Amino acid sequence: MAESENRKERFWDPVAGFGVTFRTMFKKVVTEQYPFEKTPTAPRFHGRHQLNRWPDGLEKCIGCELCAWACPADAIYVEGGNNTEDERFSPGERFGRVYQINYLRCILCGLCIEACPTRALTMTNEYELADTTRADLIYEKSDLLAPLLPGMEQPPHPMRLGADEGDYYRGAYSAPAPSERGPK
Numbered sequence: 001m002a003e004s005e006n007r008k009e010r011f012w013d014p015v016a017g018f019g020v021t022f023r024t025m026f027k028k029v030v031t032e033q034y035p036f037e038k039t040p041t042a043p044r045f046h047g048r049h050q051l052n053r054w055p056d057g058l059e060k061c062i063g064c065e066l067c068a069w070a071c072p073a074d075a076i077y078v079e080g081g082n083n084t085e086d087e088r089f090s091p092g093e094r095f096g097r098v099y100q101i102n103y104l105r106c107i108l109c110g111l112c113i114e115a116c117p118t119r120a121l122t123m124t125n126e127y128e129l130a131d132t133t134r135a136d137l138i139y140e141k142s143d144l145l146a147p148l149l150p151g152m153e154q155p156p157h158p159m160r161l162g163a164d165e166g167d168y169y170r171g172a173y174s175a176p177a178p179s180e181r182g183p184k
């Protein structure tokens with residue numbers, strides 16, 4: 001009995017091992033060639049944040065800091081500023097003068113975008129957030145603001161879509177700002 005088992009180990013097991021190799025050679029390759037070929041994420045994937053704009057280019061952020069208070073990782077820093085008639089960045093009284101997200105801390109949980117009352121803050125599908133220095137992983141407002149699309153104008157500028165912020169918030173403009181991407 002021991003002798004027959006020994007013979008099986010010596011002759012059959014190596015052949016069986018090569019059998020696995022040959023079968024695998026003809027299967028579809030599953031290795032992902034990242035970063036040369038990028039696979040799209042799930043549509044609701046939580047990636048880098050974006051600060052959205054109204055269709056006239058004004059910023060949706062009102063500097064309320066609710067996102068910063070909601071963040072469990074203390075990754076967001078906001079300082080609000082006052083709009084004036086001569087220098088307006090958002091409809092209403094306040095805007096986000098300083099806005100930072102520290103991606104060394106952020107766990108991409110999405111609680112901040114749930115807390116945002118104006119849908120200023122959403123998350124994109126962008127996941128390539130690695131960098132070579134710690135400082136470069138603190139994203140400033142200029143890194144997070146949505147790009148200006150056709151029809152938008154770089155703030156500061158007056159409200160182009162109505163007489164007051166209520167016109168913006170009441171949804172007089174049924175189409176969402178085209179800059180909005182990603183899930184809420």
Ligand code: SF4
Nearest residue numbers: 071106107109110112
């Ligand atoms: S996704 Fe989560 S951890 Fe990251 S900034 Fe928002 S609340 Fe904080």
Ligand code: SF4
Nearest residue numbers: 061062064065067116
């Ligand atoms: S992103 Fe939203 S929650 Fe955060 S400060 Fe701006 S308006 Fe407030």
